[in-house]
Amino acid sequence: MLTTNPEHNRSIQSTCAKCGKSFVHSPWTNGYSSWHTYRYADPQELPIVSLCDDCAKEELALDHVSELMF
16 A cells, blocks of 8 residues: 555665665565575575676576565
């Protein structure tokens, strides 16, 4: 569910799980699923990672992550 509440639509400061680069994104982007993959898999954590645009393109092409739609 999307909301227009400004409290839930602030930009987010994240760190790329692959390269470590710090980047800013909207709250509805840059979340990728690592479910059923060997990359970034940690059974103690949710299988969702933040990736910068460059790393996301690489990882999606290699089928290491799946694109999530919120």
